[in-house]
Every structure is written in C-alpha cells, then in structure tokens.
Amino acid sequence: MFNYTFHWNQALRSLPQMLDGALVTLQIAILSMAIGLAIAIALTLFRLSGNRILSGFATTWVEVARNTPALFQIYMAHFGLGNFGIHLSPYTALLVGIAFNNAGYLAENFRGALKAIPDTQTRAGRSLGMTSLQAFRWIIMPQMLRIAFLPATNQMVWAILMTSLGVTVGMNTDLAGVTQELNARSFRTFEFFALAAVIYYVIAKAVTLAARAFAWRMFRY
C-alpha cells in the first residue's frame, strides 16, 4: 500500500539547484579520476619495481582500497584523520576517499592489462638500448592504457555514484547533498530522490557513451 500523492511541480522548481549539485558531483568524479589514474600508474610502477618496500606499499594500498567499503574510506578521510587533528573539509575528504578507492581499482585494472602484454616486448625494447623505464613508458604503457581504458570507464561511473556517499561527512553541495536538503525541508522524498536518480543515470550514461566514442576514435588500428 503506497499512500502518496506526487507533487512534481514542487520538485521540478528545484531542478536548477539540483543541476548545480550535479556539476559539483561531476567535478569531484573527474578530479578523483585524474588523481586516481596518476596514483594508479605510480602504484603499478611500484609493483613492477622489484623493490620490496615499494611493492609492499602498493599491494597494501590496493588491498585496502578494494576490500573495504567506499563509505568507510570516505568516513575515515573525514572523521578518522580528524581524530589526529588533520581536518579535511567535506569536499576534500570526499575527493580523497574516492581518489584512494579509484587508485586501488585502477591499479588492479592495469595489472590485468599488463598480463595481456607479452614480456618479450619489454625485452625487445631493452635490447634496442632502452632503459627499463623507457621501455615501460614508450612500449608497455600505451598498450596498457588502451587495454585498461574501457574497464577504467566503469570506475569513472562508479566514482560518480560514490560521490553520493559525501552526505555522511557533511557534504551539502553535490547532487546527493542538495537532494537530501531539499527533502529535509519539504519531506517530498520520492519526487526528489526519483529526480536525483534520473540525473545520476543521465550523467553516468553520458560518460559511458563519451568514453566509448573516445575509445573508438583513439584506439582504432
């Protein structure tokens, strides 16, 4: 029994506010993805380096990032660090939490991609006089990024959806935060949440399609 009359006009009046929130959501997702990619490449290099401390660090990062809830990671970035007197604003805490998560998953993506590239290519590069870093940079990495690209767009979609966890650390400018607040004010829960769901869907779908178009343009032989 669902006893509720929908007041869509009230929700639609708040649409501009929600779209502003959607921009913040997208901004955090893109930034966290850029930071995550950079860290993931570093982690991949650490794991290839053969140095036990570096590869141990990278493995620990990946293990924690992939095997604990994103909610926990974001909560720790705010309240966990806060306990030690390090105060990140909700925006930064959310960004740090998602970037941490992205880096872990992307490093795993890269590991999978590397497995698909035969070792002999590195050896061929080395025999041409390249250093191992040069061989990685010019021969392995371009192929790795190509193979990992589409799986990585999954992570981008995931990053967009994870931004909604920001409400747990006091975030009120992103789409989920704006929606929560509009809901608290008016109690029109279902209209606002349905609208937010549609906006999330559209963003995520647009990102997936754009990534596919990009891959088609960039990576054809």
Next chain:
Amino acid sequence: MKASVIALGLLAATALTSQAHADKLDDIIASGTLRCAVVLDFPPMGSRDESNNPIGFDVDYCNDLAKALGVTAEIVETPFPERIPALMSGRVDVGVASTSDTLERAKTVGMSVPYFAFEMAVTANDKSGIKSFEDMKGKIVGATAGTFEAIALEKQVKEWGTGEFRPYQTQADVFLALSQGQIDATVSTSTVAQANVKTGKFAGISVVGKAPFDVDYVSLFTNREEYGLINYLNLFINQQVRTGRYAELYEKWVGGELPDLTVNGVYR
C-alpha cells in the same frame, strides 16, 4: 423481485464499502500493534541503554499511546532523514520522532498538535573562542541534517554571508566533528546539548548560550488523510498534559522548567 435484487445489491455494496472504510486507527487496533518511528540517536528523546533497549522520552510516549489504544508498542528505529519514507512505505504507523511542525512538511504529512517544545542552544569547541550565538559568524558550524535547527542555522549562515555550514547525518556525527574541531560550533536542542556534554564522550566542548531561534514545537505525525488517527493523537496529547504524565516524563528525561505547549493569542 427486480426491486429486491437491486436492494440486495445495494446492501452488499454498502457492506463492502463500509468495510473498505476501515481507517488507520481501526487497522492499528485490529492488528494489536502500534509501530512508532523513533529516532534513537537523539538523547534524551530517544537512545539505547547498556543492553541496547530503546529508551527515552519518545519511547515512553509511544508506549503510553499504545497503552491508550490497548495495543502493544513496537519501536522502529528511524534516522531523521528516513522518517517520511518509513511512514509512506507503511513500515510505521505514527512518528514519535521530535518532528518540527513546519508548514512545508505539513503539505506531505499530517501533524498533531505539539507534544513537546525545544529551545535551541549553542555548543562550541572550547578552542574556537565562541562564547555566544553571534560569535559563530564567520566560523564553520554544523547541525544534524534535516532538523529545524539545521534549516534555521543554514539560513543564518547565508544571511551572515561568511563562514560555512555543514549538515551531518546523525547527532552523534555532529558532536564527534565538534569535539575533533572539524566544526567550531553547533546549534542543537538544549536538551540534546546538555545530554551530550554530560556523557563525557565528547571532550573539549561546552554549551555556551541560547540560540535566538523560534521555539521549536514538535508534533506526532501520520499520513495526511488519516483524520481519525490525527484526532485521536490530538486528544491523547491533551490528556498527557492534563493528567500530569507529560510533566512526569519531562522530569524523568529532561528535568527543569516544563516547556509550555500553547501559543498565546491563537488557536490550534
């Protein structure tokens, strides 16, 4: 013959429709259970004791209501933002959840007359140097998302034009952030502020003064169209005050001067 068939049909129709008219009050009495939405991280209104049982003013209030209805009470723990979804999806019958009776919300749910009234207090981190409500200008402040005081405080921050407002999902998170110094001050109901400072769980914070917001009258709520039940709730609240039970519960959970539930010069 024909007339009697029609008469029989009419009789059957009235019997059917009268059965379909059983309202929520009937449903509660028939089911033998009253399900109340209560917020349990909002001491002293609602919290849990050492053995994890729900306790507090709102819990007792729900039990009293169930007793009056002659049914058993079931406390459904409901965080502030989930009060309406819980009601709309039929998981609870009545909200006994310190819900401010704003006009905006009354478009969605049916509110009883006020059953409790809060005054707002400012609690600050000792290091922030905040000594009064006005000192909060330009600082980072926070409150529990979706509450009366959060809405009022955010409006105030916007009016001041400086500083930052952060809504947290639970009262516990607000006080955690406050004691860590993530936020400099919060506005909460004075009962909650005192209860939280008293627990000693949050170091380095103290209640520094009153916030000049309107008195926050809170209501019981149920579905908007359930006039029968809303009527019953209104009478119940009246009786709680009349019989002295309201004063008794206030003394038990809060203590001090009993808040007046009436507004001078106007009916409700």
